[in-house]
Amino acid sequence: MADTTITPPSRAGLTAPPAARRFRHLTDGRLAGLFIAPALALLLFLSIFPLLWALYLSFTDYSATRDVPSNWIWFQNYTDLLSSAEVHQRAITTLIFVVSAIALQTLLGFTIAYLISRRTRGRGALTTLFLIPMMLSPVVVGLFWKFMLDAQFGVVNSFLTTLGLGEAEWLTDKRLALLSVIVVDTWQWTPFIMLIALAGLTAVPKYLYEASEIDRASEWLRFRHITLPLVWPLLLIAVLFRAIEAFRLFDLVYILTGGGPGVSTETLSFHVYKTAFLGFDTGRASAYGILMVIVVIVLAQFYLRYLNRLQER
Amino acid sequence: MSVHVQPPEVASQGIVGETAQPPALMHRRRPRPRQWLEIALLAVLAIVMLFPVLWMLETSLKDQRDIYAVPAKLVGWTLTLDHFKAVFESDSPVVQGFKNSVLVAGTSTIIATLLGVPAAWAYSRFKIPAKKDQLFFILSTRFMPPVVVVIPIFLMYRDLDLIDTTLGLILIYAAFNLPFTIWMMKGFVDEVSAEYEEAAMLDGYSRLEAFWRVTLPLLVPGIAATAVFALIFSWNEFVFAVFLASSESARTAPPAIAGLIGGTTIDWGLVAASAMTFALPVLVFAFIVRKHLVAGVTLGAVRR
Numbered sequence: 008m009a010d011t012t013i014t015p016p017s018r019a020g021l022t023a024p025p026a027a028r029r030f031r032h033l034t035d036g037r038l039a040g041l042f043i044a045p046a047l048a049l050l051l052f053l054s055i056f057p058l059l060w061a062l063y064l065s066f067t068d069y070s071a072t073r074d075v076p077s078n079w080i081w082f083q084n085y086t087d088l089l090s091s092a093e094v095h096q097r098a099i100t101t102l103i104f105v106v107s108a109i110a111l112q113t114l115l116g117f118t119i120a121y122l123i124s125r126r127t128r129g130r131g132a133l134t135t136l137f138l139i140p141m142m143l144s145p146v147v148v149g150l151f152w153k154f155m156l157d158a159q160f161g162v163v164n165s166f167l168t169t170l171g172l173g174e175a176e177w178l179t180d181k182r183l184a185l186l187s188v189i190v191v192d193t194w195q196w197t198p199f200i201m202l203i204a205l206a207g208l209t210a211v212p213k214y215l216y217e218a219s220e221i222d223r224a225s226e227w228l229r230f231r232h233i234t235l236p237l238v239w240p241l242l243l244i245a246v247l248f249r250a251i252e253a254f255r256l257f258d259l260v261y262i263l264t265g266g267g268p269g270v271s272t273e274t275l276s277f278h279v280y281k282t283a284f285l286g287f288d289t290g291r292a293s294a295y296g297i298l299m300v301i302v303v304i305v306l307a308q309f310y311l312r313y314l315n316r317l318q319e320r
Numbered sequence: 321m322s323v324h325v326q327p328p329e330v331a332s333q334g335i336v337g338e339t340a341q342p343p344a345l346m347h348r349r350r351p352r353p354r355q356w357l358e359i360a361l362l363a364v365l366a367i368v369m370l371f372p373v374l375w376m377l378e379t380s381l382k383d384q385r386d387i388y389a390v391p392a393k394l395v396g397w398t399l400t401l402d403h404f405k406a407v408f409e410s411d412s413p414v415v416q417g418f419k420n421s422v423l424v425a426g427t428s429t430i431i432a433t434l435l436g437v438p439a440a441w442a443y444s445r446f447k448i449p450a451k452k453d454q455l456f457f458i459l460s461t462r463f464m465p466p467v468v469v470v471i472p473i474f475l476m477y478r479d480l481d482l483i484d485t486t487l488g489l490i491l492i493y494a495a496f497n498l499p500f501t502i503w504m505m506k507g508f509v510d511e512v513s514a515e516y517e518e519a520a521m522l523d524g525y526s527r528l529e530a531f532w533r534v535t536l537p538l539l540v541p542g543i544a545a546t547a548v549f550a551l552i553f554s555w556n557e558f559v560f561a562v563f564l565a566s567s568e569s570a571r572t573a574p575p576a577i578a579g580l581i582g583g584t585t586i587d588w589g590l591v592a593a594s595a596m597t598f599a600l601p602v603l604v605f606a607f608i609v610r611k612h613l614v615a616g617v618t619l620g621a622v623r624r
Binding site for chain 2: 033035036038039042043045046047049050052053054055056057058060061064071115118119122123125126133135136137138139140141142143144145146147149150151152153154155159160161162165166168169194197198199202203206241244245248251254255257258261262276277279280283284289292293295296297299300303304306307311314315317
């Protein structure tokens with residue numbers, strides 16, 4: 008603790024500049040409010056208010072088509088839904104879909120990313136090509152595949168016949184329909200995982216590999232102890248993001264199978280749609296929706312927490 | 321792995337790194353067959369991933385008879401542009417869909433950008449109470465299942481006479497792109513040093529003028545990239561479109577194209593041509609913003 012003789016430069020010479028002549032009334036606080044308020048207002052009007060309305064409706068037996076006044080029935084809708092065998096079945100279908108689709112996408116996406124990251128030339132072009140499916144509209148993807156999986160004219164069956172494997176009714180067989188939806192979703196979203204995994208892989212500093220080569224670490228050890236730990240946090244973000252999206256899947260099912268055959272591909276989202284727009288049981292559908300929102304909020308919490316951790320590093 | 325032991329065979333060859341061949345080099349030369357295997361695997365995966373797109377392109381250019389050929393014709397089909405002509409015929413429902421899509425996607429993107437960019441700047445520059453919570457809250461509105469949100473929105477729009485109007489779709493798309501715009505733009509604003517603004521303020525500009533004259537011009541590339549993504553998202557959106565605007569006059573291209581498979585017979589050539597026409601602008605736009613894809617597809621949350 009030496010005695011410091013340096014004094015801070017005198018502040019007397021630095022008078023306040025003649026700033027903000029015209030907009031003096033706009034203090035920083037007001038400006039921030041003015042800039043943020045319109046955005047928040049739109050979100051409140053079209054995201055939060057509708058959700059609150061759905062919450063209100065979920066406690067009533069309101070129907071959008073009947074003109075009779077609705078009754079307040081407390082938690083009737085919720086208890087009905089949570090004890091309904093139909094809902095349980097949709098939940099299981101959704102769970103099977105989410106878990107298998109995400110597992111496949113992660114495996115494939117990471118593999119492709121790893122293979123691309125090991126190439127030195129043509130990396131950019133390869134990445135761009137692989138990303139095409141992800142940028143397409145679910146409508147386009149659904150229609151592409153509906154045609155390809157068509158039992159009569161579909162190219163998939165045509166290939167299988169040529170190979171002597173026999174045909175299959177991809178979208179109308181109860182055992183295969185869900186698998187088809189999983190395959191199509193995997194086709195579309197594998198590039199997403201690949202893209203993010205690739206971002207992680209290319210960010211691994213080279214000197215770590217060089218160091219490990221000097222140490223003569225085996226390929227597997229290198230992968231296990233250098234690549235994976237560094238890519239994992241980013242990959243987890245991608246997986247959680249996909250999980251949320253897969254959980255709310257609707258459009259692919261709507262176009263590919265319409266929930267059928269029977270109810271074999273009905274996800275929770277699709278069941279909500281049927282309850283609301285085909286059964287006109289608006290109150291019940293709202294309760295159903297609120298339950299889904301709760302699941303999404305829990306998943307989103309995980310996502311945001313990891314994201315926060317990643318950003319703070 | 322931190323322990324560094326010199327292998328005996330290297331030690332016997334002299335001082336490591338001077339006389340002996342570095343092990344790394346020998347290591348790299350060897351796995352030639354493995355490299356070929358990797359390239360082959362990558363090629364197979366690329367073909368599998370791209371085949372559906374190529375197949376749809378082929379279908380859109382094939383003669384009607386070749387489309388329904390069994391077994392499917394990979395090569396040797398007759399080329400025709402009839403399906404694309406049919407897409408652009410004046411009485412085709414898809415044409416109106418494209419017009420509406422351009423209007424809806426364009427306007428909603430402009431609204432989202434006008435509201436989102438200033439908000440992102442404010443979130444980046446100012447001390448705002450519970451800033452992080454607010455930002456996370458904004459992002460989480462984007463995660464709501466569309467089918468759930470559409471129920472109350474439908475009732476609300478019915479009371480406001482916004483059902484089957486392009487205005488209704490524009491509003492909901494603006495709201496749906498706003499969280500993305502704010503998050504994505506906040507990243508771009510963070511990259512522009514606040515010192516430029518402070519310097520401008522020392523020169524006599526107010527904070528607002530400093531934003532307008534100094535920061536905003538620097539943000540233009542970022543704004544362009546963000547707007548392109550918002551455009552792609554609105555262009556591709558299906559759930560809100562199909563429930564809130566189903567009449568032919570207001571509906572956008574995705575429900576219009578999906579409507580082509582409603583009947584008893586499906587004209588796959590027309591479907592393929594419409595889908596290709598619809599997808600082409602997206603692919604072009606995505607190619608333009610390929611540098612920002614990671615941030616774009618994670619709603620601005622992950623930046624590299």
